[in-house]
Amino acid sequence: MSDPIIKFDKVVKRFGDLTVLDALDFEVMRGEKVSIIGPSGSGKSTVLRILMTLEGIDGGLVTVGGEPLWHEPGPDGLRPASEAHLRKMRAQLGMVFQQFNLFPHMTVLRNITEAPVKVLGLSKADAKLRAEELLERVGLADQAQKYPHQLSGGQQQRVGIARALAMRPSILLFDEPTSALDPELVGEVLNVIGQLAEEHDLTMLLVTHEMRFAREISDRVCFFDQGQIREEGTPEELFSDPNEDRTREFLKAVLD
Amino acid sequence: MLFGFEWDLSSPLAFALSILPILLIGMWVTIQAAVLGFAVALVLGLVWAVLKAARSRFIAWPASVVTEFIRDTPLLVQLFFLYYVLPEYGIVLPAFMTGALALGIQYSAYTSEVYRAGLEAVAKDQHEAARALNLSAARTFTHIVVPQAVPRIVPAMGNYLVSIMKDVPVLSVVTVLEMLNVAKIVGDRTFDYLVPLSMVGGLYLIMTLVASAGVRLLDGWLPKQGIPLK
Numbered sequence: 001m002s003d004p005i006i007k008f009d010k011v012v013k014r015f016g017d018l019t020v021l022d023a024l025d026f027e028v029m030r031g032e033k034v035s036i037i038g039p040s041g042s043g044k045s046t047v048l049r050i051l052m053t054l055e056g057i058d059g060g061l062v063t064v065g066g067e068p069l070w071h072e073p074g075p076d077g078l079r080p081a082s083e084a085h086l087r088k089m090r091a092q093l094g095m096v097f098q099q100f101n102l103f104p105h106m107t108v109l110r111n112i113t114e115a116p117v118k119v120l121g122l123s124k125a126d127a128k129l130r131a132e133e134l135l136e137r138v139g140l141a142d143q144a145q146k147y148p149h150q151l152s153g154g155q156q157q158r159v160g161i162a163r164a165l166a167m168r169p170s171i172l173l174f175d176e177p178t179s180a181l182d183p184e185l186v187g188e189v190l191n192v193i194g195q196l197a198e199e200h201d202l203t204m205l206l207v208t209h210e211m212r213f214a215r216e217i218s219d220r221v222c223f224f225d226q227g228q229i230r231e232e233g234t235p236e237e238l239f240s241d242p243n244e245d246r247t248r249e250f251l252k253a254v255l256d
Numbered sequence: 257m258l259f260g261f262e263w264d265l266s267s268p269l270a271f272a273l274s275i276l277p278i279l280l281i282g283m284w285v286t287i288q289a290a291v292l293g294f295a296v297a298l299v300l301g302l303v304w305a306v307l308k309a310a311r312s313r314f315i316a317w318p319a320s321v322v323t324e325f326i327r328d329t330p331l332l333v334q335l336f337f338l339y340y341v342l343p344e345y346g347i348v349l350p351a352f353m354t355g356a357l358a359l360g361i362q363y364s365a366y367t368s369e370v371y372r373a374g375l376e377a378v379a380k381d382q383h384e385a386a387r388a389l390n391l392s393a394a395r396t397f398t399h400i401v402v403p404q405a406v407p408r409i410v411p412a413m414g415n416y417l418v419s420i421m422k423d424v425p426v427l428s429v430v431t432v433l434e435m436l437n438v439a440k441i442v443g444d445r446t447f448d449y450l451v452p453l454s455m456v457g458g459l460y461l462i463m464t465l466v467a468s469a470g471v472r473l474l475d476g477w478l479p480k481q482g483i484p485l486k
Contacts, residue, residue, distance in 0.1 A: 054388070090388070103382065105479065115391055118391060
């Protein structure tokens, strides 16, 4: 855990007149498990969406694995990244979406094997093997031939996790992975994420409202507010003894 | 006599039977015009849809204006334009081709909307998931977007196929011998319009029913497992 695998340097993101990220500085170490909490609209999800290259940036520099994400070297210094550069950088990242975003017209198996076959060039047999291992791991070994709509939300999200893992990313981004689930289905998804958190090499960035879970699995928790990290620390520090009033207010509101 | 077939005026039934081959020849022209026009509409409509979805305003805007213009002017005006104006500039097409082209152009404005709606109905989150998995834009389009858009598009396109069939008689004004025109000629010559025109109605009913059934069959055959269709 020496070099930061993710680094935001004075990153600015605007949507029209609204400044979502306001000169954000943020670092994540290799293998670190970081939870991001905060009120909605504080820019938490935007951090993940920028990393997954779903949103561009309006200022500053993002680096992943030491390389600029949204820029690439040109003749006169850095210039905006080309699609080829983004494709290369994206290979290090995987994302689990709040609404699962599974492909509804494909079976569970196809959902997981599509990208490994078409992007990584795996043979269909190898991709299937990989998918079956992952399904086993998320507890869905017997659901490979079903379609997403035949599964519960919790099962769908576990397929979403398996699909992201099939690309072997070194960084896994979770964008409120349990927010769209019925309360009784949250546990099964958190279990799977909890198991992943025990993997040493995997860097995890988790935007969540599940405070107890964030506390259990994170090495570090960041409290986002108005496009800035208002406070960060170990789960112990942040949850038991927050320094900032704003953090205290937020925790009081969500924990009660 | 028409197309080498004599009519038998001894009884209405005999008359009907004797002119049936003549009307079937006309019907075949109607079907050809409709199918050719529909094919033009499917291809040209997709072109419009892609242009209208272009990021550049200089492409999207003219495409929108053109399709709006096509949609808001009568088929007959476009048909006359193609039939009488193009030859002045040295482009002379057979009446049948001109007619099919006019149908295709008119309906391309409608089909472009169907394409647009179908492609847009595939939610943004599907594009994002594909991007997160690093699927190429082409692969995303052909394997994520199109399979989800097609089941939404087919029923609406089917309606336009039926609709285009019913517009074919307009081509009679530029001398195309489609079914209605043929029936009218038979009526002109025999002074009996009731039988041929009734038969045109009946044959049209059969044609449109068959076309609708075909579309429903295609629609039922399409895989749409789990695709949220509104």
